[in-house]
Amino acid sequence: MTLKTLFTGLTLTFGLPWLALVVMPYASMAKIKPVAYDEEKDELKGFFPPARSGSEARGQELYFNLGCIQCHTQVIRPGYAGWDEYKNGWGENQKPGAPSYTRATTPWDYLGENYAAIGVRRVGPDLANAGFRFSSRQEVLSYLYDPQQRGKWNSCPSQRQLFTEVKGAQLSAQAVKVTGSRYVPAEGVQIVPDADANALADYILALKKNYQLPASLGGSKPAAAKAAAPAPPAAPAK
Amino acid sequence: MNTPEDLQQRAVIDRSAKLPVLFFFVSGTLWLLGSCLLGFLASIAQHSPSVFDCALMNWGRLQPAFINAMVYGWGFQAAFGVMIWIMARLCRCPVKNPATVLIAGHAWNIGVTLGLYNIFSGQQAPGEWLEFGQISWLLLLVSFSIIAVWLVAMFVSRPKGADYVSQWYLIGACIWFPWTYITAQVFTHFNSGSGLHAAAVGAWYPNTLLALFFAPVAIGAAYYLVPKIVGRPIHSYQLATVGFWSLAILGGWTGMQKLVGTPLPAWMPAISGMAQILLLIPVICVGWNHFMTVRGHHGIVTASPTLRFTFFSAIFYVTSHLIGALLTLLARYTQFTIAQDAFQITSLYAYFTMAMFGAFYFIVPRLTGCEWLSGTWIRRHFWFNAYGSIALGILLLVGGLAQGQSIDTWNDTIAGAVENSRGYLVGRTVAWVFIGLSNLIFFFHLVLMVLRLGRRSEQATLLHRPEHETADVVITTEGAEA
Numbered sequence: 264m265t266l267k268t269l270f271t272g273l274t275l276t277f278g279l280p281w282l283a284l285v286v287m288p289y290a291s292m293a294k295i296k297p298v299a300y301d302e303e304k305d306e307l308k309g310f311f312p313p314a315r316s317g318s319e320a321r322g323q324e325l326y327f328n329l330g331c332i333q334c335h336t337q338v339i340r341p342g343y344a345g346w347d348e349y350k351n352g353w354g355e356n357q358k359p360g361a362p363s364y365t366r367a368t369t370p371w372d373y374l375g376e377n378y379a380a381i382g383v384r385r386v387g388p389d390l391a392n393a394g395f396r397f398s399s400r401q402e403v404l405s406y407l408y409d410p411q412q413r414g415k416w417n418s419c420p421s422q423r424q425l426f427t428e429v430k431g432a433q434l435s436a437q438a439v440k441v442t443g444s445r446y447v448p449a450e451g452v453q454i455v456p457d458a459d460a461n462a463l464a465d466y467i468l469a470l471k472k473n474y475q476l477p478a479s480l481g482g483s484k485p486a487a488a489k490a491a492a493p494a495p496p497a498a499p500a501k
Numbered sequence: 502m503n504t505p506e507d508l509q510q511r512a513v514i515d516r517s518a519k520l521p522v523l524f525f526f527v528s529g530t531l532w533l534l535g536s537c538l539l540g541f542l543a544s545i546a547q548h549s550p551s552v553f554d555c556a557l558m559n560w561g562r563l564q565p566a567f568i569n570a571m572v573y574g575w576g577f578q579a580a581f582g583v584m585i586w587i588m589a590r591l592c593r594c595p596v597k598n599p600a601t602v603l604i605a606g607h608a609w610n611i612g613v614t615l616g617l618y619n620i621f622s623g624q625q626a627p628g629e630w631l632e633f634g635q636i637s638w639l640l641l642l643v644s645f646s647i648i649a650v651w652l653v654a655m656f657v658s659r660p661k662g663a664d665y666v667s668q669w670y671l672i673g674a675c676i677w678f679p680w681t682y683i684t685a686q687v688f689t690h691f692n693s694g695s696g697l698h699a700a701a702v703g704a705w706y707p708n709t710l711l712a713l714f715f716a717p718v719a720i721g722a723a724y725y726l727v728p729k730i731v732g733r734p735i736h737s738y739q740l741a742t743v744g745f746w747s748l749a750i751l752g753g754w755t756g757m758q759k760l761v762g763t764p765l766p767a768w769m770p771a772i773s774g775m776a777q778i779l780l781l782i783p784v785i786c787v788g789w790n791h792f793m794t795v796r797g798h799h800g801i802v803t804a805s806p807t808l809r810f811t812f813f814s815a816i817f818y819v820t821s822h823l824i825g826a827l828l829t830l831l832a833r834y835t836q837f838t839i840a841q842d843a844f845q846i847t848s849l850y851a852y853f854t855m856a857m858f859g860a861f862y863f864i865v866p867r868l869t870g871c872e873w874l875s876g877t878w879i880r881r882h883f884w885f886n887a888y889g890s891i892a893l894g895i896l897l898l899v900g901g902l903a904q905g906q907s908i909d910t911w912n913d914t915i916a917g918a919v920e921n922s923r924g925y926l927v928g929r930t931v932a933w934v935f936i937g938l939s940n941l942i943f944f945f946h947l948v949l950m951v952l953r954l955g956r957r958s959e960q961a962t963l964l965h966r967p968e969h970e971t972a973d974v975v976i977t978t979e980g981a982e983a
Contacts, residue, residue, distance in 0.1 A: 266657060269669060273676050273749060277713070280753030280776075284769060285684055285702060291766075293694030327627040330561020330620075336837050344762025345833055346911045360912065370764040376696035378627040378689060378703070381763050385837040385908055386547065386560075388915040411551060416916050420550045420559040424623075445551065 295370050304478035311477050315375045322466025336382035337391045341367040355395050372472040394471040403464040404456050409444040425460035429453050517595035518586050519868045521602040525582035530944050532574025537937035539567035548926040565632040566620045573613045579857040580718040584671050586864050587725050588652050592659035605644035612640030628689045628703035649675035666741045670721035677713035708756030711848045719856035723811050727791050730808050736793035744786030751776045758829050774829040784822045791815045804963045806879045810859030814852050821847035840901020843894050851890035871955030873962040878946050885939030892932040900925025
């Protein structure tokens with residue numbers, strides 16, 4: 264085989280998937296932009312999806328940097344690919360044993376992310392709607408400090424490096440309470456979260472990929488509990 | 502074929518290739534030992550995270566450190582050594598200016614080290630096998646380009662008639678890798694247009710790397726070694742051509758089947774899944790060709806270390822792709838589970854790494870002028886690795902199915918998936934111990950060879966006396982010159 268034949272052949276054979284599967288889809292996917300809610304049909308103002316705060320963006324960076332993405336996914340697959348839509352606790356409804364529906368993830372749900380945190384493995388649970396799983400920031404921080412508080416089976420590693428131990432008699436407003444942890448702080452020592460721990464907690468609390476779809480995208484407003492719908496943001500996402 | 506001029510030419514080529522090739526072999530094997538250790542630690546961190554009590558030893562850092570050390574530290578450097586030597590021999594052309602290649606090799610090692618530092622210091626980038634930071638990927642790209650230019654230059658200046666299948670695969674690997682790598686880096690790290698697209702490219706990259714870099718290097722080596730040791734030409738040149746071009750056509754399409762059910766346009770995972778299953782065509786072409794070349798001489802497979810490793814790797818070339826096809830068909834139960842790792846590890850280890858070991862056993866004695874010290878050590882190395890990698894594949898596949906079954910049960914909590922897979926993960930830890938120990942033996946063996954402390958003998962080290970009296974004659978005289 265001559266060099267020319269070989270080079271031409273290699274360029275053509277690899278060039279086709281490179282263009283068709285990698286380069287060209289970029290153009291259509293980069294066109295996806297936030298969609299404005301229709302006030303009449305959706306009874307909501309603002310844009311879908313809501314914009315992310317700077318702290319959330321920093322939190323996602325940490326989510327990648329610390330390797331959280333190695334174990335967690337953030338995608339609710341439609342029925343043909345799995346039972347994610349009805350999986351207990353993976354949506355807004357956190358009551359065990361009560362079947363409920365969570366809508367499948369759409370391309371809009373990843374707007375504003377430089378790299379969609381879809382993930383590769385489910386060693387841990389899906390986090391697309393992790394924000395509903397925690398009642399307060401305090402609870403997220405306490406979990407990040409020692410995940411095994413939830414049980415010995417839990418294989419989530421501790422992120423204690425994001426916290427500082429501070430000595431002081433006065434209880435800081437920020438101090439994290441841990442119960443049943445292997446890491447019991449000494450008498451008079453408080454565990455105070457660093458800025459990074461707070462950013463990561465902001466990000467986790469904001470993970471609620473079940474915002475009402477605008478009618479223009481085929482969504483319909485929830486029949487009940489409209490008051491529970493997320494407050495519409497003022498500015499569009501990037 | 503074995504005129505004095507030929508023998509002298511080969512000696513000149515081997516002398517010119519000696520330094521860079523042995524450098525890549527030794528530093529690659531050191532990284533292999535490191536990655537076996539990391540794989541062992543990562544496995545422990547996954548099933549019992551409380552054993553290690555510091556941020557450095559989180560599974561989230563150990564897992565990418567392990568797989569990146571194996572891919573870039575071991576895989577690429579072993580490939581560089583094998584590519585340089587085979588290309589030089591096939592093009593009958595000494596390696597010009599080996600010092601430059603050596604510098605590129607050092608830059609590569611620095612790149613991998615910096616990348617691992619990034620991962621351990623908590624700065625890993627998203628994307629499987631793309632976790633290294635910005636500086637490392639530039640270093641890796643530049644040093645790969647230098648080595649690729651050397652290989653292509655040898656191919657361009659080859660004498661008339663020095664044409665062989667292996668060269669196509671090696672040239673293919675030289676072109677496909679930088680193309681894939683630049684594409685993946687640009688779209689995942691410099692892309693603010695669509696995070697979803699970045700994740701799609703991140704899923705495409707590892708499979709494309711396996712299909713269009715690791716597979717071609719291992720096939721290229723096998724097409725060179727098998728006919729040489731058996732002493733007859735490859736069974737069918739036509740089948741080899743079909744195998745090569747079908748791999749070239751299909752290799753770039755795979756990977757996105759891992760994202761079925763995500764909000765990508767549905768045709769993208771669908772077409773990737775189809776390509777992954779169709780990849781069985783080139784795989785079976787190559788497997789059948791090797792099988793038919795060796796047919797009637799299977800005694801040599803058990804006697805020759807090189808052929809034994811190469812044959813095992815050819816079997817797992819087919820097996821790993823059957824696993825790949827199975828994962829695609831059973832996506833509902835295998836997506837996002839450790840079964841996906843079964844495909845990666847059987848491809849990267851049971852298939853690619855074993856092929857590289859086979860090539861090492863052939864090449865090193867020709868560079869150092871002495872023979873491997875002990876057939877027993879080689880046998881140990883083979884069996885520990887064979888059982889270890891088979892165990893890894895089975896444990897991850899079955900463990901993944903158990904994990905996936907729990908995830909796909911609507912009212913099961915994640916604790917079920919964790920408990921379902923834990924036993925298999927403990928098994929994986931044990932498998933890494935065996936693989937690590939046997940590679941330690943191999944490393945000592947290799948170092949002794951490099952220090953020229955091997956056997957001084959005209960006879961190659963065989964695993965036992967072959968049944969055919971002619972067989973070892975064939976092995977020691979290197980068979981047919983391709």
